[in-house]
Amino acid sequence: MTPLVRLSGASYAYEDGPPVLSGADFAIAEGRSLALLGRNGSGKTTLMRLLSGGLRPVSGTLLLDGSPVTYDRKGLTRLRSSVQLVVQDPDDQLFAASVEQDVSFGPMNLGLPREEVRARVDAALAALDITALRDRPTHLLSYGQRKRAAIAGAVAMRPRVLILDEPTAGLDPDGQERLLEVLAGLSGTTVVMATHDVDLAFRWADDAAVLTPSGIRTGPAPQLLSDPDLLVSARLRPAWSPVVAAVLRAHGLLAPGATGPGTPQALAEWQAGTASGTGGADAVGDAVRDANLG
Ligand SMILES: Nc1ncnc2c1ncn2[C@@H]1O[C@H](COP(=O)(O)OP(=O)(O)OP(=O)(O)O)[C@@H](O)[C@H]1O
Numbered sequence: 001m002t003p004l005v006r007l008s009g010a011s012y013a014y015e016d017g018p019p020v021l022s023g024a025d026f027a028i029a030e031g032r033s034l035a036l037l038g039r040n041g042s043g044k045t046t047l048m049r050l051l052s053g054g055l056r057p058v059s060g061t062l063l064l065d066g067s068p069v070t071y072d073r074k075g076l077t078r079l080r081s082s083v084q085l086v087v088q089d090p091d092d093q094l095f096a097a098s099v100e101q102d103v104s105f106g107p108m109n110l111g112l113p114r115e116e117v118r119a120r121v122d123a124a125l126a127a128l129d130i131t132a133l134r135d136r137p138t139h140l141l142s143y144g145q146r147k148r149a150a151i152a153g154a155v156a157m158r159p160r161v162l163i164l165d166e167p168t169a170g171l172d173p174d175g176q177e178r179l180l181e182v183l184a185g186l187s188g189t190t191v192v193m194a195t196h197d198v199d200l201a202f203r204w205a206d207d208a209a210v211l212t213p214s215g216i217r218t219g220p221a222p223q224l225l226s227d228p229d230l231l232v233s234a235r236l237r238p239a240w241s242p243v244v245a246a247v248l249r250a251h252g253l254l255a256p257g258a259t260g261p262g263t264p265q266a267l268a269e270w271q272a273g274t275a276s277g278t279g280g281a282d283a284v285g286d287a288v289r290d291a292n293l294g
Pocket residue numbers: 014015017020038039040041042043044045046047
């Protein structure tokens with residue numbers, strides 16, 4: 001299947017800087033959540049800006065639905081009606097006086113009828129659970145609320161791909177969970193997220209892309225993020241879940257091939273369940289698997 005967005009043989013360097021990407025191939029498959037991981041300065045933001053047309057590769061090609069993107073007004077409009085980037089700092093994204101004005105800006109710029117703009121804004125505010133903040137000045141919102149408002153502005157564009165640069169950074173644990181729920185509820189939108197959080201990527205993403213000094217490694221998230229050597233080479237922490245699953249398996253507490261708990265909370269819930277009296281490794285394995293799903 002043709003990837004929705006693809007960078008082919010792309011190289012990029014900032015003026016007077018060393019190459020950030022050299023001959024990189026990178027694809028976003030429709031319908032598969034994708035986590036982009038890498039240490040500070042590894043090129044996550046640069047890659048996201050290349051994918052959303054904010055930067056133009058020095059060599060190589062950006063393709064949308066298999067056809068090359070042109071960097072004129074028409075080409076960039078075509079790209080941006082499919083691909084929306086939300087930058088890391090909401091203060092770089094928000095600019096209008098109120099939340100509603102900010103979220104309406106993009107749809108209004110598309111030249112949509114007033115009722116359609118209104119419907120999109122209502123839906124985006126509801127999706128991000130910020131309807132109550134509609135008339136509030138953006139600069140008086142909390143950081144987490146500003147993050148949500150910035151994402152709502154992109155959601156209101158109804159993109160096919162939503163690219164989020166570190167959307168969970170600076171959010172408290174509850175805020176992170178709520179954001180993941182919001183993203184799961186965006187049916188029909190493929191979400192790409194940059195993060196340093198290997199554990200979050202492990203349990204959220206279908207696919208992962210890890211930026212290493214020797215290039216970008218991509219693959220299904222459970223496999224890629226269970227590879228300690230790869231994570232070390234990218235200077236990332238090992239993921240928690242596969243380590244715990246390996247320990248549980250070694251003690252006969254998890255069936256081979258079964259998925260372990262995704263979070264410490266899921267492990268604690270399983271522990272509480274077993275303490276109240278289930279027996280046998282199979283039952284425990286089932287319990288762990290259930291805990292992971294829950
Ligand atoms: N506007 C710029 N001008 C010059 N160099 C830049 C610019 N933006 C980024 N760089 C350089 O490009 C490299 C990649 O930076 P980038 O911001 O893409 O990394 P990142 O993975 O997003 O990092 P972080 O985790 O800190 O956000 C870094 O070496 C950085 O110093």
